[in-house]
Amino acid sequence: MSNIQDKVVIITGASSGIGEATAKELAVKGAKLVLAARREDRLKKLQEEIQSNGGQAVYKVTDVTKYEQVEELAAFALKKFGTIDVLINNAGVMPHSFLYKKKVEDWDKMIDVNIKGVLYGIAAVLPTMRERKSGHIINLSSVAGHFVGAGSTVYAGTKFAVRAISEGLRKEEYANNIRTTIISPGAVDTELPSAITDMDLKPGIDEIYKGAIAADRIARAIAFAIEMPGDTAINEMIIRPTRQE
Numbered sequence: 001m002s003n004i005q006d007k008v009v010i011i012t013g014a015s016s017g018i019g020e021a022t023a024k025e026l027a028v029k030g031a032k033l034v035l036a037a038r039r040e041d042r043l044k045k046l047q048e049e050i051q052s053n054g055g056q057a058v059y060k061v062t063d064v065t066k067y068e069q070v071e072e073l074a075a076f077a078l079k080k081f082g083t084i085d086v087l088i089n090n091a092g093v094m095p096h097s098f099l100y101k102k103k104v105e106d107w108d109k110m111i112d113v114n115i116k117g118v119l120y121g122i123a124a125v126l127p128t129m130r131e132r133k134s135g136h137i138i139n140l141s142s143v144a145g146h147f148v149g150a151g152s153t154v155y156a157g158t159k160f161a162v163r164a165i166s167e168g169l170r171k172e173e174y175a176n177n178i179r180t181t182i183i184s185p186g187a188v189d190t191e192l193p194s195a196i197t198d199m200d201l202k203p204g205i206d207e208i209y210k211g212a213i214a215a216d217r218i219a220r221a222i223a224f225a226i227e228m229p230g231d232t233a234i235n236e237m238i239i240r241p242t243r244q245e
């Protein structure tokens, strides 16, 4: 039996891309899924697809930048399934731009979704995981959490922060038997780059994303981390297209 069977897994940003692919991958392996994002039509469609294939999924419309909504998401998961085994903090935005263009609203959005959203998720599930002395928190960083490129400064800042928060979380909670995993993808074929409005960056981004890999590759890496026996934590994985620099 897979170590994923019957695990209760919350996925934020489940309405597209990596989150959606991960939901499908884990559903086939028997997880009980709690799907979260803002676009209800997408969540409903995914839930129906998973259920029609014999999987288990519920959804809750959630904006991860709203602390109360993330707390409500965790409470919803506990009510529906009685426990939370895994939280995948996957929701993220990437409106790259050069600093001098002063796209302050985009900076705020990245900080709110990519950093605060991750912290709110951690805050919402830690009490129950600490009480049970069991749990797994998976945070989506990026290769931009390791290297900074011109134009990706703020996004990279948020993804460096995700890695710092994940490592701090690990140090604080490993003794409580809570596993932490950082997933750092390279270019993955999703809607993520569509938020970029700085046209000076478009050609470079288009070039990088020409070689993007399918989202199921990241989903499979996430499943691998969850599948490991409970005494083993995969703390970080970098997953790039083979031909990405």
Ligand code: NDP
Residues within 6 Å of the ligand: 012, 013, 014, 015, 016, 017, 018, 019, 036, 037, 038, 039, 040, 042, 062, 063, 064, 065, 090, 091, 092, 093, 094, 113, 140, 141, 142, 143, 184, 185, 186, 187, 188, 189, 190, 191, 192, 193
């Ligand atoms: P997508 O744009 O396809 O998915 C992003 C998801 O985040 C959507 O489901 C979106 O749902 C959700 N989201 C955005 N804002 C919020 C919010 N305020 N509240 C709740 N959900 C929100 O991109 P990816 O699948 O590629 O991105 C997933 C993660 O992977 C991100 O953290 C991203 O930074 C990371 N990543 C992606 C890479 C790539 O090349 N694609 C590379 C490296 C890292 P909705 O709009 O319905 O709320």
